[in-house]
Amino acid sequence: QSPDEALAALANQTLSTGPGGESPVSPSEINLTDDELAEIKAMGATAAIVMHYGGDDWSQAQINGLQTQFAAMGIEVIATTDAGFNSAKQVSDIETIMAQNPDIIVSIPTDPTATASAYRQAAEAGVKLVFMDNVPAGFTAGTDYISVVSADNYGNGVASAHLMAKALDGEGQIGIVYHAADFFVTRQRYDAFKATIEQNYPDIEIVAEQGIGGPDFTGDADRAASAMMVGNAGIDGIWAVWDVPAEGVISAARANGRDDLVITTIDLGENVAIDMARGGFVKGLGAQRPFDQGVTEAKLAGFGLLGKDAPAYVALPALPVEKDNLLDAWQAVYSTEAPATVRDSMN
Amino acid sequence: MSDNLAVAGRETPLGYFKRTWRQNIIYIGFVVVFAFFAITLYDKGFLAPNNILNIARQTAMIAVMAVAMTLVLSSGEIDLSVGAVAGLASVTTAMAVAWGGLPAGIAAGIMTGVTVGLINGFLSTRLMIPTFLTTLAMMGIAKGTAMWISGTAAIPVLDRTYPAIFGGGNIGPIPTLLLWMLVVGVIGHVVLRRTKFGRQILAVGGNVVAARYSGINTSRIKLWVIVISAVTASLAGMLYAGRLQTGRFQLGEGDELSVIAAVVLGGTSLFGGKGTVVGSIIGALMIGVINNGLILMGLEYSQQLIARGGIIILAVALSQAGTRPA
Amino acid sequence: MSDNLAVAGRETPLGYFKRTWRQNIIYIGFVVVFAFFAITLYDKGFLAPNNILNIARQTAMIAVMAVAMTLVLSSGEIDLSVGAVAGLASVTTAMAVAWGGLPAGIAAGIMTGVTVGLINGFLSTRLMIPTFLTTLAMMGIAKGTAMWISGTAAIPVLDRTYPAIFGGGNIGPIPTLLLWMLVVGVIGHVVLRRTKFGRQILAVGGNVVAARYSGINTSRIKLWVIVISAVTASLAGMLYAGRLQTGRFQLGEGDELSVIAAVVLGGTSLFGGKGTVVGSIIGALMIGVINNGLILMGLEYSQQLIARGGIIILAVALSQAGTRPA
Amino acid sequence: MKPIAVEMDAISKRFGGVHALREVSLSVCNGEIHALLGENGAGKSTILKILRGVQAPDSGSIIIGGEAFERLSPQLARHKGIGMIFQEMSLVPTLSVAQNVFLASEPLTSAGLIDDRAMEQRSAAIFASMGVSVDPTAMVADLSTGQQQLTEIAKALSQNAEVLVLDEPTSALTASEVDILFDLLRRLRSEGKAIIYVSHRMDEIFRIADHATVLRDGRLIDSRPITDYTLATLIADIMGKETRDLSEFATESTVQDDIILKVEHLASKLRRDGDVSFSLRRGEVLGIAGLLGAGRSRLARMLFGLEPIASGTITLRGETISIGSARHATELGLALVPEDRRRQGLVLAHSIQDNIELPILKRLGSTPFVDRMKSRSTADDLIKRLAIKTASREAPANSLSGGNQQKIVIGKWLATDPDILIMDEPTAGIDIGSKGEVLRLVRALAAEGKSIIFISSELAELAAVSDRIAVISGGRLVETIDKADLLTTTGDAAELRAEQKLQLIVQRGGNHV
């Protein structure tokens, strides 16, 4: 199987399975009728968005999607919080929000165990919970929460691996810059990338791995990638766990004069898009669809309000992005046209 | 950081107020901020008993650490490792509870603090390395150790009693976290205000040479203060573990700045010699109230950050209007 | 933070060394650390010219901010907002470059620093709010503003000249970042050591009352120092923007601690009155060398954290062995 | 009539409830040395600080060169030619001597940069012209109190001021430095400079001053040419009552037979050429004399465990001991009134009570808690006993006048009720009335069977209070003189002669060298 074939196969399948092993449902199946919409509008419901980390385009697009869809459903967003990867802060955020008795909370847990009791309180207070990507420990779909919408992080990890292999023609030395914390989403990407490379591409050797801890993920990645290039002169490619660290890897490659370095990553941020458009270091990335994901989550929250049966696990397929499909991919990811900065860089 | 030429004599109440505004500033500021939120957010549940208890719960760990930090700053030192030590202690406690139950967990938490404190103290008082450097280094060491022994994963606390004692439960209507905060606060206040040890801490921070000339064993005092700070940070970590039923290296991350901010806001000098435990707790609560109120207001995170900074400055500046030291 | 009873009179070289070890410690420590890595990592490219340049490049922003921070700490103040201001300046610069090209970008970056500096300075010197609080509040405000105006997104810098000047390019074999570091360092050194302004900074930090009695306008000096720090932080932000061809609120996040650590490691007192710019730059380089060396060693992130803490302590303690002040 | 250099008219100043100055006027002429006198807390430093622009008056005006000002700033005062030596030395401890001397008036190179070399040379020249040796490159923090005072003097001189204000410039100086300073002042007077001089040493006033202004409780009492005064009338003006002078303390010896402390061949680790041996009996006052930097304070520090000892033995109550720390020393029944009240004696920002409490914490109750009642009564007792001028024991130490601060330092150590009390320049800055009080106290303690080591640069009081006087030179104890040998005759004249005799010995570094 060539990388291209593998990528084509990916487009129509979702590799992740739900927390309870549920097989994924496509977001196209999540729909509200006009009557239902009117019913929801009449409720005057309120919602809160509780994020794990707000510092990247992915989070913003997700919030955008949620806000857009909630507005369409006549639901007021009364609070938005950012825990900066800190579970204690997230628990506080949930508690604080509970003072306002929201009807809906859409959230991504930083840590499935640490935040469980706070979500449990919310669930017991009758709040409709919709999760992104991951679910607190011990929660069962249908009773404790409505549904979880996943971006198929595993699938994206696989996609970025195939893209790497494609750009390297299936052989070479690569390095990995991963997130040095046991965080569900980034861990899935890492596992997927590594497994895909190891199983499918025996001629690609992983010669260096380096974790980064933040909060300055760009700088951390810059230092890590620089050291990889110094320590392994023959390194051909570096994978970064999301676009913000990837920018650090770009900067390191530039500084070290490694114009031939191949970078693949996950998440379609503006900067990596520009680099890709210019024919720079970023040869490919696996994109999530945060805007659609947000829209889907908002709709599922509506299911909850109506008491309508919702699928336990909804997943959006991974979207492999290369220079060829960059502009279309942008449209798919953000529901807007790619900005001029990206379009102009295409030539 | 500004030089107050203090005023003395048989002074008027106004004069007294002028002289002590830095001590009182926090109380005025706290009342102003609280009143502001109570009015603007009265329909959003800010004053709901549960929300007030939430603020207390969310602030408890910071407040507990702030009590010890008051002693540290009063003695003219600093401890940047508290947040990381809390994280480490949450991990060691959780691992020990899983292994040997409640007593093992408590012992592991406390021992973490004692060990870290002795290392910090030894480096600072024997090798004369400034505490800023020792505790900054310790911040990395503690965080790294916590990541290492836990494999960066969360360690669940399955024991039922542990969370009930440390941070999870309630006694009657009162959260245990609130009790911990009160107990630690009262002890800290009495120690600093009423005991010989407290007097020595302030003297060492106020003028270390004069303290030595007065027959005070200055390095022993500093050692004790540093150990107390680390043990208290561990306690905070144990409370985190109880509250979240999890030990994790990220718990407490970045708390050092919040803790020091609470203490300085409370009127304790960064330069030593002056400290008030009650002020520090109010300082911590004020930060908690601001965080809570801004979320309830429905502000975005970026706006919350801006507003928080602005409110802190306003609260300090307002309480001080017309009381510029001569 | 420890009290050195220094010895005076016509002293022996050893006596001189003993008295000044805190100033020299960093140089010894730096050599020790560098030698250690040069030996253990000689087959891993540590000494490769490119790696050395990488270290310089990665350290440049910290070093630039450390120069100004040396002045700030010398004057007895502190600036916790530098990291966030660097992030904000990277955003404003990038936005202005996109809007009006290179000159607009430079103007926007500098203006960001001037504005922040004047606000910090005004609050600290007119309203007498301790700089710890003003700059902590400003840290939140600057970060929030950067997030807000950029919508938390990265702002790409597409202009080609900008990165060449600020941080991206090389002049001959030398990275411009290295030049920036050297230029700022030399200016900072001369200002602190050889100008009246620098002398007044040290006087204000050493004894603010004596400085005022000597006819020094102490609040003007402090205001200037605070403004310089903010402008330098903005410059660092502009360098970040040039190096990464992006403005982003997270750039520089957490740098304040690294910067202060570099300065304190360099021998500047947190309590004012004593500062060395060269030491601060060496301090920054030492942290850079340690970070780089530990990654080259192939340690895990958690192990790096532990080792970094340990090495800093060891370096300080070693350089000091046998020179305990009496 | 000489031209008036500066005039202060009806100056008032309050600190909280304290009236430091009430409508005080002062006018100083060119070519005149004008003594400003008054007991501790009379308001001398306050009016001078107003003149120097570092404090603002509540009302009144300052007239310099015909121009009237409501208040001055430090910059303006300096610009108007007013230079000042502050009582509480205003040096930057982290800068070198030369850097302090030229602070805010640094010589510049042609490139506009500070010329440190020139600064050092010029400071060295100033010290040379003063006839003293201070290393211009030394850190001020490392200087002894006396050397700091010389630096402060050099700083004021370097400014070439028209009006030179000296607020107790000699409190840490010995007779020879005082002589040098006086020569300098006379020269400046002849150049037409106006000099304001504050001192509690009456002999100095009559030697140098042309005119005297006396303040009491913030009020102007009198201002007359010095020739109008006798010692008795001047003291009466200052104190508001007749006071006895120092000779009266030459009381009966209370020395007992048993030796409580014996020191043999003591040398400091920081100065290994030292050699001090003496023995101290119960009930004895041992005076220590010496030139500036002779090592008197060093001896005190060694005995109190604050400076490491290179060689020699200390035998206390018949037991050879090594004193490891000040804490240990206090436990052994020693006490030290250190010479630098601001650096070593007080936590300036803390209250009087808190300062007094520090060395006696052990005694304030047997629990870990401080017995505040007892602490309060101790503080009140001492405030009364030493006539410390303060509104309350809660006032921070730095709100007191210099002399009153010094009294707290003495007080806090008296409260420890030591067997051996070491006093290093205890009367520095203390007014003439209180000085008598302190000396009386010392004799009273001796009568109780305590032993006292009394270090002083003021030979008159040394002669008055001591049973024996040890002379230290270059770290060595070169001579011990019995009081009886100094006082061959009785009465006022003999007192002076004893003092002169003593000075001769001190200057020569011993009789037999």
Ligand SMILES: Nc1ncnc2c1ncn2[C@@H]1O[C@H](COP(=O)(O)OP(=O)(O)OP(=O)(O)O)[C@@H](O)[C@H]1O
């Ligand atoms: N900063 C201050 N705050 C409060 N009170 C002060 C302050 N400075 C001086 N005082 C008070 O003003 C009065 C006059 O003090 P001042 O220092 O002028 O006395 P002085 O004549 O110089 O005494 P001494 O001979 O002891 O130096 C004293 O009662 C003192 O307590």
Ligand SMILES: Nc1ncnc2c1ncn2[C@@H]1O[C@H](COP(=O)(O)OP(=O)(O)OP(=O)(O)O)[C@@H](O)[C@H]1O
């Ligand atoms: N706390 C201290 N620790 C170490 N050395 C000191 C200290 N204070 C002063 N010195 C140094 O010791 C030298 C001797 O000073 P010392 O105080 O012993 O002499 P002294 O005769 O008492 O002089 P003075 O009358 O000036 O105080 C001084 O020149 C100074 O450099």
Ligand SMILES: [Mg+2]
């Ligand atoms: Mg005075």
Ligand SMILES: [Mg+2]
């Ligand atoms: Mg002396």
